[in-house]
Amino acid sequence: MTAVGAVPPVEPPSARRTSLGTVLRHVADHGRGSRAAIAGATGLNKSTVSNLVAVLIELGLLREVPAEAPPRAVGRPGRLVELRDGGVAALGLEVNVDYRAVLATDLTGRVRARSLVEEDHRGADPETVLAALADQTRDVITDLARQGLRPVAAAVAVPGLVDVAAGRLMLAPNLRWRDAPVAELLGAALGAPELPVRVDNEANLAAYAELRDGAGRGCSHLVHVSGQIGVGAGLIVDGRIFRGASGFGGELGHITVDLDGLPCACGSRGCLETVVGQEALLARAHVSVPPGVPSRRLTQTLARQARAGDARTLNALRAGGKALGVALATVANLFDPDVIVLGGAYAELSPWLVPPVRSELRGRVIAARWSTIDVAVSALGQEASALGAAALIVDDVLADPAAMRAPAA
Amino acid sequence: MTAVGAVPPVEPPSARRTSLGTVLRHVADHGRGSRAAIAGATGLNKSTVSNLVAVLIELGLLREVPAEAPPRAVGRPGRLVELRDGGVAALGLEVNVDYRAVLATDLTGRVRARSLVEEDHRGADPETVLAALADQTRDVITDLARQGLRPVAAAVAVPGLVDVAAGRLMLAPNLRWRDAPVAELLGAALGAPELPVRVDNEANLAAYAELRDGAGRGCSHLVHVSGQIGVGAGLIVDGRIFRGASGFGGELGHITVDLDGLPCACGSRGCLETVVGQEALLARAHVSVPPGVPSRRLTQTLARQARAGDARTLNALRAGGKALGVALATVANLFDPDVIVLGGAYAELSPWLVPPVRSELRGRVIAARWSTIDVAVSALGQEASALGAAALIVDDVLADPAAMRAPAA
Numbered sequence: 182m183t184a185v186g187a188v189p190p191v192e193p194p195s196a197r198r199t200s201l202g203t204v205l206r207h208v209a210d211h212g213r214g215s216r217a218a219i220a221g222a223t224g225l226n227k228s229t230v231s232n233l234v235a236v237l238i239e240l241g242l243l244r245e246v247p248a249e250a251p252p253r254a255v256g257r258p259g260r261l262v263e264l265r266d267g268g269v270a271a272l273g274l275e276v277n278v279d280y281r282a283v284l285a286t287d288l289t290g291r292v293r294a295r296s297l298v299e300e301d302h303r304g305a306d307p308e309t310v311l312a313a314l315a316d317q318t319r320d321v322i323t324d325l326a327r328q329g330l331r332p333v334a335a336a337v338a339v340p341g342l343v344d345v346a347a348g349r350l351m352l353a354p355n356l357r358w359r360d361a362p363v364a365e366l367l368g369a370a371l372g373a374p375e376l377p378v379r380v381d382n383e384a385n386l387a388a389y390a391e392l393r394d395g396a397g398r399g400c401s402h403l404v405h406v407s408g409q410i411g412v413g414a415g416l417i418v419d420g421r422i423f424r425g426a427s428g429f430g431g432e433l434g435h436i437t438v439d440l441d442g443l444p445c446a447c448g449s450r451g452c453l454e455t456v457v458g459q460e461a462l463l464a465r466a467h468v469s470v471p472p473g474v475p476s477r478r479l480t481q482t483l484a485r486q487a488r489a490g491d492a493r494t495l496n497a498l499r500a501g502g503k504a505l506g507v508a509l510a511t512v513a514n515l516f517d518p519d520v521i522v523l524g525g526a527y528a529e530l531s532p533w534l535v536p537p538v539r540s541e542l543r544g545r546v547i548a549a550r551w552s553t554i555d556v557a558v559s560a561l562g563q564e565a566s567a568l569g570a571a572a573l574i575v576d577d578v579l580a581d582p583a584a585m586r587a588p589a590a
Numbered sequence: 591m592t593a594v595g596a597v598p599p600v601e602p603p604s605a606r607r608t609s610l611g612t613v614l615r616h617v618a619d620h621g622r623g624s625r626a627a628i629a630g631a632t633g634l635n636k637s638t639v640s641n642l643v644a645v646l647i648e649l650g651l652l653r654e655v656p657a658e659a660p661p662r663a664v665g666r667p668g669r670l671v672e673l674r675d676g677g678v679a680a681l682g683l684e685v686n687v688d689y690r691a692v693l694a695t696d697l698t699g700r701v702r703a704r705s706l707v708e709e710d711h712r713g714a715d716p717e718t719v720l721a722a723l724a725d726q727t728r729d730v731i732t733d734l735a736r737q738g739l740r741p742v743a744a745a746v747a748v749p750g751l752v753d754v755a756a757g758r759l760m761l762a763p764n765l766r767w768r769d770a771p772v773a774e775l776l777g778a779a780l781g782a783p784e785l786p787v788r789v790d791n792e793a794n795l796a797a798y799a800e801l802r803d804g805a806g807r808g809c810s811h812l813v814h815v816s817g818q819i820g821v822g823a824g825l826i827v828d829g830r831i832f833r834g835a836s837g838f839g840g841e842l843g844h845i846t847v848d849l850d851g852l853p854c855a856c857g858s859r860g861c862l863e864t865v866v867g868q869e870a871l872l873a874r875a876h877v878s879v880p881p882g883v884p885s886r887r888l889t890q891t892l893a894r895q896a897r898a899g900d901a902r903t904l905n906a907l908r909a910g911g912k913a914l915g916v917a918l919a920t921v922a923n924l925f926d927p928d929v930i931v932l933g934g935a936y937a938e939l940s941p942w943l944v945p946p947v948r949s950e951l952r953g954r955v956i957a958a959r960w961s962t963i964d965v966a967v968s969a970l971g972q973e974a975s976a977l978g979a980a981a982l983i984v985d986d987v988l989a990d991p992a993a994m995r996a997p998a999a
Binding site: 342351352400401402414416418423424425426427428429430431432433435436437438439440447448449450507510511512514515516517518519544545546547548550551552 | 751760761809810811823825827832833834835836837838839840841842844845846847848849856857858859916919920921923924925926927928953954955956957959960961
């Protein structure tokens with residue numbers, strides 16, 4: 182199999198390229214349809230749509246299927262087009278503090294291959310970790326090839342501040358990485374220069390996955406907050422990842438909730454992470470942490486103890502939930518979201534965290550009288566960030582299908 | 591003189607109407623130019639530009655001026671077009687806790703008429719206050735007429751939560767107004783149904799004014815925070831006012847900075863306003879407040895006492911500045927702005943507030959290492975919100991000039 186990459190466009194897409202994207206996006210959003218129906222819905226004329234559909238079929242993105250003939254129909258049945266689930270695939274990767282995930286979706290967003298490895302990356306060398314991630318990715322690509330799918334690009338989720346344009350991770354306090362050229366290192370380790378690699382923050386990507394396929398479907402303004410080791414938040418504004426002026430927005434874990442609180446790995450004091458990060462919860466619940474236990478297991482321990490009615494654990498979760506609620510009330514006063522999604526470890530701990538969070542939101546959000554903020558729990562699990570990463574790649578293909586190379590002969 | 595209003599378009603502007611806006615916006619941004627230069631810069635063809643310019647001249651938005659002939663030029667000098675500063679005017683109004691402001695700008699943004707009345711509106715009836723604002727507005731309109739300017743629409747700034755689409759003020763704790771139909775009441779009091787009235791939050795509009803003509807010129811992500819009676823913040827994201835899902839974003843004054851702090855007028859506790867709102871500063875500085883003194887005078891008292899070295903005032907400003915800095919660090923961690931502008935009373939108190947604010951930002955913003963956030967002081971004074979309101983109306987005209995009615999004969 183040949184990995185086929187996206188060619189970065191050297192200029193903005195022309196009107197024709199934009200129209201290709203319009204047609205492909207329409208089919209992706211509305212499912213199979215006739216050329217006439219696509220023309221009617223997009224406002225393009227019918228012969229233009231026929232030409233564009235032909236190009237999209239040649240690119241391996243659409244395919245033709247026979248329409249079901251209505252009973253007693255005269256003449257031959259019409260032909261419809263639909264998204265080709267056997268064509269191209271999008272790679273969504275994640276490096277987190279104690280696991281690495283790789284998955285691939287087709288253009289319909291269905292996961293077609295996946296791989297998860299639990300390993301502690303704290304203080305490990307970025308080059309070594311990314312080489313291991315590249316091995317995992319190659320296995321997934323082999324699996325895809327067996328299904329007749331070829332990956333067009335990869336996006337990697339990382340737990341820290343990212344310079345998206347440069348593909349660099351600037352700072353990940355919990356990994357203890359600084360200024361790591363993730364896109365470059367992973368690209369070199371993959372040895373597939375035709376496969377472009379993007380890098381983004383894991384919390385941003387998890388938020389995007391919730392918007393696309395999770396608890397935030399149909400919303401436009403969403404806040405996703407997840408706790409595993411750190412506390413990350415992803416903000417969606419008007420349906421898009423919110424980045425701020427320099428790409429460093431959404432750092433909920435490092436907002437101050439206790440003026441004279443404990444020092445934080447980031448250099449500040451009293452950050453939300455020092456109160457409701459996993460370490461803080463475990464310490465308050467008096468859970469001993471043997472070295473090398475993955476954080477997911479520790480979350481399970483907290484949940485088990487809470488279910489068993491352990492008073493210290495319940496207190497820890499009550500205090501943590503209150504601090505989380507105060508911080509989320511701040512986010513709500515500033516951002517005014519439709520929905521707040523609790524993900525990561527907070528999804529598993531939601532039976533104990535949701536009540537204090539809701540109560541603080543009711544008491545502290547000035548607009549709470551007019552617009553109730555929905556508090557939802559993620560159902561995407563540990564794959565949320567990798568799913569969001571793959572969704573970004575799918576978006577790229579839908580926005581500018583002609584940027585893709587045709588399959589090698 | 592005849593007030594001539596904007597007709598709300600019943601459908602999205604057509605391509606031709608959009609092109610009218612393109613030409614007008616180009617002239618507004620680049621100053622006078624020839625039809626050929628406009629065609630070159632906008633990509634429209636020259637005869638189209640000539641037609642569009644003719645329409646814009648007829649609408650009273652552009653005018654023709656002779657080009658300066660180069661020495662020894664042969665033939666008649668060319669003709670340029672420029673924005674007509676004698677054509678239409680935009681009304682920017684504000685009702686605040688203890689003053690009312692009305693101003694009008696021409697399309698170039700220059701203030702052509704203004705009126706400020708100091709009066710305490712706390713607990714006053716919205717209908718009475720808006721009738722007084724309408725009187726003030728009529729005086730400004732008369733002043734405009736003397737200069738040959740006709741207002742096309744008005745925007746009103748109010749200190750509270752606004753339903754922008756409905757033109758209603760939902761809640762203004764410091765005015766003690768609730769669910770006031772401001773656009774409707776003001777429209778009725780003006781008795782000029784052809785003059786459309788918009789309503790928006792004063793902090794949003796002050797932020798927009800800073801972006802357009804103040805300390806945030808050239809920025810795309812800006813936070814404006816002002817304290818007079820309350821603490822208001824306006825957020826600009828990608829050059830536009832940020833509103834959130836329901837229009838209630840940017841409520842900085844009501845984020846919690848002290849978990850077990852004092853009760854706030856909004857119903858919560860420990861809001862930023864309870865620490866660095868004017869009442870809190872005055873109480874800590876032991877300034878006695880005789881009834882009916884405008885808040886601006888009280889700010890002057892604080893500044894005078896601080897300049898004189900009064901220890902209690904300096905302590906109040908130090909503590910307030912620290913709380914403001916912690917809150918702004920939270921905003922910066924979430925929003926990642928280019929610049930934070932201190933306006934309103936905070937501009938006057940900036941010599942004492944800026945140092946603690948800068949220090950908290952340095953210590954608490956996780957991205958502070960890579961992107962320094964500029965802390966700037968507003969120079970627009972009490973007119974900031976009204977200027978922002980007028981700027982919104984100017985934007986409306988530039989975006990869709992054909993929505994305006996031609997001057998009555």
